[in-house]
Amino acid sequence: MRTLDALITESPVFRGLEQDQLDLVAGCASNVTFDAGERLFGEGDPADTFYLVRHGIVAVDTYVPNRGQLTIETAGPGEIVGWSWLVPPYRWHFTGRAVEAVRAVQFDGACLRQKCEDDPLLGYDLLTRFAQVLVSRLEATHFQLMDVYGDRNE
């Protein structure tokens, strides 16, 4: 069985962390599973956690009046779900749902925030890594907003 350290470093977000930093991060992590259809988190709820998906697909949903529940993105193995734990007011902006059976590493955001406060080097490193996650999400959102496959006249 692989240790949490080994599982965590499979993600590009944590790859290359020093062992002592990895130990600190792993100290806030635990393995979790979700059945298909189960909710990981709900829009507006306190964002105390984030997830590294190991297996399965997690959908990030929101409710749109007259259109119902819409999935705006999915995350698969190796991808991180959740950044709301990082910035006040620490509340989920969307709902997370397991599309199929999901195995993930769950991180305690409050625990990690405290460790970042105590160890600014770790805090800076993690913030830089999550900034990359946020930038790639932002780029993807821009791409989605362009609606590049929409109607065009001949």
Add this chain to the structure above:
Amino acid sequence: MATVTSEPALAVRGAMTPLPYRVARKRRENHDNWTLELEPVDEAIEPIGPGQFTMLYAFGVGEVPISTSGDLEHDGTTLVHTIRAVGAVTKALCAAGAGDVLGVRGPFGNTWPVDAAHGRDLVVVGGGVGLPPLRPIVYHALRHRKDFERVVVLYGGRTPDDLLFRRELDRWRGRLDGNVDVTVDAAGSDWTGKVGVVTKLIPQAAFDPETAVCYVVGPEIMMRFTARALIDRGVTRDRIWISMERTMRCGVGLCGHCQLGPTLICRDGPVYRLDELAPLLEVPEL
């Protein structure tokens, strides 16, 4: 600028005068896309190659360029075109039923250099209605599987309802060791596949960026983003091929409607190697 073939097509049979083709079969692919199989009423155009297009004429309405989407080693003189009903001409073409006659000129343009991927990983990335022009490559790779290492198909659409060839994608997944990945930009909660832009599929796709040869078709902005993601993964520009679309009228390099800087897409393209075309794509006025 020419990459594979650039001879003017004037001398080709059917280059200027449409040849009559009858709609033999018609299949609805989704809410606004149909695939037409056309058989020559009498004389056939020259054999069409992967990546090439014909000018399809709905008599009395107009003419549009449509790429072949067929299995070219199987189709013989039958032309297979997948068409999105979006304007007057394409709506007329898609409204044609079995037995109706359409005009065909061509084939025009150059072909996908599929041989460039021999002995390597072959990656196709399609966005929206960009998948049909890539389908002949996939058919070729399936027929000549041993000529290639991994064959990877990545496809992005707007919504699940907009995806093309869904059953065929499932069949390909079975024949390509699962290396077929599909995503949509938005979906309802009943969709059990991936949601996100097509570029998100690239970092985890199973190919060797050091050697893979990539073929990309979709809206120009999608191809730009996709090329950037492929380059970020480690693919060099000289191993990325794209198919361009501009307004095409004559198909033979005379009218100039499809000019992009020094190149005429109907004659020198539509297939270009990224390192040859990239400087032009960065000029907004073009």
